[in-house]
Amino acid sequence: MTVITRFAPSPTGRLHVGNIRTALHNYLLAAQVREGKFLLRIDDTDLERSREEHVASIIADLDWLGLTPVATVRQSERFAIYEREFEKLRADGRVYACYETPEELDIQRKILLGRKLPPTYQRKPADAPVPVGVAPHWRFKLDHAAPIEWDDLVRGHQKFDPALISDPVIRRADNSWLYLLPSVIDDIDLAITNVLRGEDHVTNSAVQLQMFAALGAPPPKLAHTALLVAAEGKLSKRLGSSGVEDLKHAGIEPMALNSLLARLGTSQPVEAKATLTELAAGFDLATFGRAPAHFDLAEVEQLNMKLLHHLDFAAIADRLPPGMSEADWLLLRGNVDHLAELGDWLPVLDGNLPKPAIPAEDRDFLAQAATIAATLDWSTEPWAELAAALKAATGRKGKPLFLPLRLALTGRESGPEMAPLLKRIGRTRATARLTAAAA
Numbered sequence: 001m002t003v004i005t006r007f008a009p010s011p012t013g014r015l016h017v018g019n020i021r022t023a024l025h026n027y028l029l030a031a032q033v034r035e036g037k038f039l040l041r042i043d044d045t046d047l048e049r050s051r052e053e054h055v056a057s058i059i060a061d062l063d064w065l066g067l068t069p070v071a072t073v074r075q076s077e078r079f080a081i082y083e084r085e086f087e088k089l090r091a092d093g094r095v096y097a098c099y100e101t102p103e104e105l106d107i108q109r110k111i112l113l114g115r116k117l118p119p120t121y122q123r124k125p126a127d128a129p130v131p132v133g134v135a136p137h138w139r140f141k142l143d144h145a146a147p148i149e150w151d152d153l154v155r156g157h158q159k160f161d162p163a164l165i166s167d168p169v170i171r172r173a174d175n176s177w178l179y180l181l182p183s184v185i186d187d188i189d190l191a192i193t194n195v196l197r198g199e200d201h202v203t204n205s206a207v208q209l210q211m212f213a214a215l216g217a218p219p220p221k222l223a224h225t226a227l228l229v230a231a232e233g234k235l236s237k238r239l240g241s242s243g244v245e246d247l248k249h250a251g252i253e254p255m256a257l258n259s260l261l262a263r264l265g266t267s268q269p270v271e272a273k274a275t276l277t278e279l280a281a282g283f284d285l286a287t288f289g290r291a292p293a294h295f296d297l298a299e300v301e302q303l304n305m306k307l308l309h310h311l312d313f314a315a316i317a318d319r320l321p322p323g324m325s326e327a328d329w330l331l332l333r334g335n336v337d338h339l340a341e342l343g344d345w346l347p348v349l350d351g352n353l354p355k356p357a358i359p360a361e362d363r364d365f366l367a368q369a370a371t372i373a374a375t376l377d378w379s380t381e382p383w384a385e386l387a388a389a390l391k392a393a394t395g396r397k398g399k400p401l402f403l404p405l406r407l408a409l410t411g412r413e414s415g416p417e418m419a420p421l422l423k424r425i426g427r428t429r430a431t432a433r434l435t436a437a438a439a
């Protein structure tokens with residue numbers, strides 16, 4: 001059976017971690033089956049609030065994450081289809097014109113609440129007078145005959161009494177579309193098999209299930225995930241606005257973020273995975289819990305580190321500094337928590353290092369090291385030979401033996417394994433560094 005999913009952002013801002021997570025879930029669900037398709041639907045029916053720059057950034061962000069859709073549709077190009085389906089529903093008596101002002105609706109709500117009744121919209125009798133010269137807005141008429149039920153793939157069995165839900169407004173008086181109906185029309189038209197989104201859409205789903213039925217289409221499978229909250233509380237402004245751009249700047253690898261977001265809120269462990277294929281393999285809606293998922297930037301940092309430390313050359317080659325070889329990457333990867341730090345290591349391999357501060361008691365020792373290094377055969381094991389010769393000549397061992405050498409050769413007290421690093425630095429450069437440090 002095929003799986004077709006969609007991610008449907010409104011282009012009224014940039015993507016943040018919350019909606020990136022929804023996009024990722026939809027991508028992974030589709031990626032699990034051979035013929036699976038992940039679509040991007042731009043929900044730009046609100047022409048005033050939608051911005052082209054946001055459409056562009058959504059597409060670029062998804063691309064950076066590797067969540068490239070097989071197709072992109074824009075609701076603003078589909079108004080004719082909505083019009084056609086709307087007319088059908090109207091002919092069937094499932095949409096109807098309304099004339100209340102916001103103030104009237106407010107009064108109606110207050111009266112009901114005052115009587116301790118649910119503040120749902122009160123339909124007007126069929127013969128109610130129609131005000132002249134007022135353009136109507138339009139509501140979908142919910143069928144109150146039976147409860148609305150579905151088996152949610154995350155939340156389990158769901159049951160709603162439609163009488164407790166207001167008939168939703170689907171079209172404004174200026175004829176513009178609200179979210180609910182176009183979404184259903186598109187889901188039918190694009191043959192979406194699974195709608196997977198945040199639990200803030202649960203009531204929408206109840207209403208939309210009646211719309212699928214009214215349009216004569218079988219509904220997709222539904223799944224609603226618990227919302228994402230920041231570790232410190234609700235998704236803060238900083239995190240809310242922290243999208244791909246900030247994470248990119250912080251040197252976060254897309255797969256570090258994907259690895260966290262794919263498993264957050266599930267009973268599965270969060271592990272750094274290098275590919276979406278690996279993440280898709282373990283993706284399972286049945287493991288999602290009902291409690292809010294806590295997003296912690298520190299966890300992304302951790303994953304980023306783990307990911308880089310084990311990342312194959314092929315997975316990162318196109319983003320390495322020009323000319324960096326596979327051997328160089330393998331040598332350095334264990335020492336970078338962010339890719340940008342590689343730049344700090346390049347001079348250690350190939351460049352001129354500023355002279356490190358060497359304690360006076362190590363200078364003679366390093367002068368001896370320079371003399372020995374100049375005579376060593378670099379094609380064998382220069383580090384082991386250098387250390388053995390210096391140990392024999394000076395009696396030093398352990399830290400007093402190794403630390404001054406590392407400092408003189410790399411300018412730092414820690415870093416990659418010295419044996420391959422020394423080979424890579426080369427005899428000429430190593431000898432020069434030891435000589436300079438001894439001076």
Ligand code: GLU
Nearest residue numbers: 008009010043183197201
């Ligand atoms: N544009 C809606 C939103 O961003 C889409 C919801 C849906 O997935 O149907 O909330």
